[in-house]
Amino acid sequence: MTQRGTLSVAVIGTGRMGADHVRRISQVTNGARVSAVVDVDAERAKSVAATVEGCTAYTDPAAAMAADDVDAVLIASPGPAHEAALLTAFEHDLPVLCEKPLTPDAASALRVLEAEQKLGHRRVQVGFMRRYDAEYIKLKALLNSGQLGRPLMLHNRHRNAASPPGFTDAMLINDSVVHEMDVTRWLLDQEITAVTVLRPTPSDNAPDGLADPQFVVFETDGGALVDVEIFVNCGFGYQVQAEAVCERGTARIGDGHAMVTNAAGRWGGTIAQDFVERFEEAYDREVQAWVDATRRGEVTGPSVWDGYAAAAVCEAGVRAQAEGRRIEVELIERPALYR
């Protein structure tokens, strides 16, 4: 399928997430460019816009969305600003990627929901990025396959090395556990019907005023039980794990980046079946590295010397194989260009 032309995106909000999305769209994403950035802080907007060719800085989201060279909007401003930005985007009927949360509370989310319905078609993708994680995708596929039967329980671990200053009990739910809420709904394709929060005596490493860790239990309309260990001062790192317990087996993700299942008397995982599966990302990275270096006017990576040396070693290898003995490799002296 032939893709349409490059997508011109307005990024609203140029804080940590917004600036990172500007970098991503400009340097990583295929088929898109940042044509506008918006921030109430005009200086910040300008300095971010300056990093991208042909990008205009705005302080007013509405002005950016009205611009001719804006095809789509990425909202990365603080949560309280989302509702207004979303409604404006709806006026222009622009596609939106809206960072989570959609809005800070259910009432405002409901207003957005109604506005999009009036539009008559979906325009918004909400930024629950775990749905795009390779491991969660594998787990979802396994659950959907029905291979392990119906999911009965979902055990989650969500650990951060340390919480940022000012982190509160409510933020533990709204900023952290919200990911497990979405993931639960998505993985199980069920709505959450009740929530219970249990608290052990806090860790001595918990900052004043924060009861850390906590243990949150969800019930769902499909009868599943979901537990979440949320521990934002665990000290040892960032760790997100999920174990689905199904009628005929379990599957766990988040341990060293590979899904491990228990089923039919065996624990373990799958082996890639070809080099495409195993090295697809390496190929992507290789070509991107070449394009990036070339655009910078540089040459990096394996050189002609490396190609020559491999050819010489191969010749020795084939002889060693044919003659059944040790063969020495002969190389010319390494030229200055390749040192």
Added chain:
Amino acid sequence: MTQRGTLSVAVIGTGRMGADHVRRISQVTNGARVSAVVDVDAERAKSVAATVEGCTAYTDPAAAMAADDVDAVLIASPGPAHEAALLTAFEHDLPVLCEKPLTPDAASALRVLEAEQKLGHRRVQVGFMRRYDAEYIKLKALLNSGQLGRPLMLHNRHRNAASPPGFTDAMLINDSVVHEMDVTRWLLDQEITAVTVLRPTPSDNAPDGLADPQFVVFETDGGALVDVEIFVNCGFGYQVQAEAVCERGTARIGDGHAMVTNAAGRWGGTIAQDFVERFEEAYDREVQAWVDATRRGEVTGPSVWDGYAAAAVCEAGVRAQAEGRRIEVELIERPALYR
């Protein structure tokens, strides 16, 4: 740093690898486009060109390289055609990504080496893609850090489920073990000085005329000893593993996608330190999925309903936390738009 404009690439060869690179540059890579494809088979060249907007089909590499809208060349034609294509690219002083092998033998590789030296600067990146694999990159970084001391041995496993028809003993070296040759040279930063090939009685699953598996030993000018199990009819899948044995520890990659070390009385691996490290690829995939859907005129991914439901569950969660009891979640009925 502001990037220069989009790189226009001529892809030479539209077989399996070439066609895949056309797809990659068009749909995955940031900052590049395919402006020309070349194949001796004119029909194939045309049909591949038709999948990309603004892409011209050629049968002659030299004609493509002379075109105005060609900034760089990706050579994915059969090995014997590489030398001519490389020399032509040098005439035009074009940057080249050349699929491995550079050329089929050491003598021709040497001619390319001399030609690039005459040019006076490097123009070629050779397609040894393992150097871009996340795990090999981690292993290389660990070895370079000196943390485990000098590498003494490198044990490699290279396994394919089944070999393609017509695979020969020499291809086992030239097409398969060549990857370990390059990786050895790159990981250790040493040249290979001798090769020995040992052969057990072949597997009953080895096709006629192929002694499979084989066991290849390299010696290096740094005094390291490298062994490679090459087994291209192992039946169970594709598996590439490497274990570096250093003076103070070992590190192994290729077991379920995480590097495992032995050092200082402990085996294990590192834990990500923040969500960027853990979920960076998910963010990349999220934004790419949004751009791709938007360019197709579709909306996919988490919806406003998902954003609303998360907000409602968060509200219940914060109340459950504050009141120390189970709180039921209240949701409106799911509108038709989101079913």
Added chain:
Amino acid sequence: MTQRGTLSVAVIGTGRMGADHVRRISQVTNGARVSAVVDVDAERAKSVAATVEGCTAYTDPAAAMAADDVDAVLIASPGPAHEAALLTAFEHDLPVLCEKPLTPDAASALRVLEAEQKLGHRRVQVGFMRRYDAEYIKLKALLNSGQLGRPLMLHNRHRNAASPPGFTDAMLINDSVVHEMDVTRWLLDQEITAVTVLRPTPSDNAPDGLADPQFVVFETDGGALVDVEIFVNCGFGYQVQAEAVCERGTARIGDGHAMVTNAAGRWGGTIAQDFVERFEEAYDREVQAWVDATRRGEVTGPSVWDGYAAAAVCEAGVRAQAEGRRIEVELIERPALYR
């Protein structure tokens, strides 16, 4: 320290557990023998006694405990019979190993508690065998070391392939979760102060009348929170896992028989430091195999031929090492005695 003479044990109850303990004491345990077995089923008692030299069968526990050649009692009769047997053992001041449960309810357990206190010294070891499991012992040692800080939560998985006929909800607690109750108290050195049981919609594989799986939460007087997944028809096998979440790290046991910790930015486990640690059990098994075979009048295991062949290969190895080349091994023809 010189041990006293062999301990003569009366085993009360010769059902599955009792008969197994008779076998264990007779064939595995060092320093003990079974001098008496007791069962209300006289025939069964006799047939078990017949497997052990010098063992008498009884139907009355009191008669067995009064016998001259009984130094200690192992109670493996059904739970309701434990109280009477324990009180009789106290009358004879005999050491007791009492299979779990001590007694079927708290009131009767309290009576035993009072009786032992009247005796003035401990006489009973209760059969909570998980405290003797190598992995639980490692986890306990790690928690006791204080290395990871105070334990805050303990996540447990307790899975059986299938439940026996007639298994009830109450048995899920009394027969299965009771192990996690004891292990919680022992690992944390804290009393359990409250219990909550949560239930997802049961698995379709749960037998009628059994809500399986269930999720049990304990609170402790030290402020820890403990959760137990109990799933007795999981289909895939028997699996017992525990993960302690502490202030500075976590430790998990039950995944393929090695404790895995998360701490200080790394996941992993310890490496044995010498062959005694790694192969101690192999030595124990080797000597036991030799003693067992010898007592049966047999010779098994590595033969003189194996010793000779190893010596011949060693000689070749030392020459290969000294001469830097491949050395062939010379063996005489294998004599008939060793074929």
Added chain:
Amino acid sequence: MTQRGTLSVAVIGTGRMGADHVRRISQVTNGARVSAVVDVDAERAKSVAATVEGCTAYTDPAAAMAADDVDAVLIASPGPAHEAALLTAFEHDLPVLCEKPLTPDAASALRVLEAEQKLGHRRVQVGFMRRYDAEYIKLKALLNSGQLGRPLMLHNRHRNAASPPGFTDAMLINDSVVHEMDVTRWLLDQEITAVTVLRPTPSDNAPDGLADPQFVVFETDGGALVDVEIFVNCGFGYQVQAEAVCERGTARIGDGHAMVTNAAGRWGGTIAQDFVERFEEAYDREVQAWVDATRRGEVTGPSVWDGYAAAAVCEAGVRAQAEGRRIEVELIERPALYR
């Protein structure tokens, strides 16, 4: 089967291994006792004998073997003394467990081989204890099952934290690699036909005069290829691993104590099918701990208080389950006897 009476063993040699075997037979092994110990050092023999009831010290192996209360002999003296001790044991037709090596060289081993053949039946078990290791036993069973097809290669790792003083290149073969020699012969049921030793530049941590690590290759009469990394100053611990590469899969042992296979598109291991498999060793240890404590006049392990507490928590658990709510546990105050 009724076992014959307790086996009375003479242990020849009371160095590290000998003394450990005396302890093992006295305190771990079922069905045997040490009735005699022999050492050229009379004082050492006496002091070891004094730790065992009814054990006599000798300086002459022949005298010990002639004693009435000696049924069997365990030879743990230095290798050069083995031949004489074995021949004497043959004269008395005594069963022997002989520590490895059988004798220090092939010529003397051959003399023992001939002597045992003259005896007309096997009398000797050689102390290659890896054949009794649980993991090697599993690997052997898997290979014997034929499930993975014929073994083609065997990769071995044999690592020690540090070598003892005076360790030589020849000892690397005779004391260390000898284990892989035996294990190869046993696992594959094939004889080794040739040996090659390869050496990287030694580690800086290798002591003077020792080339460490080395890489040893065996060929077998069944056409298998076996490689051994021997690294006795690896620094990080003691590690013994073996990976069998078969026609349809591989199996590796020695990584954190569980066999991991690659087969049919999946990596992983088996899950225990019942509690006996999972906790058999815990039961053995539990009963042994009880017997040992009882013989010392002590009571250890879970107490009646633990039994009572478990009963009380169970009662709360069953109520929590039945009533669907949190139930508090009621315990009496802990009596002094159990504090």
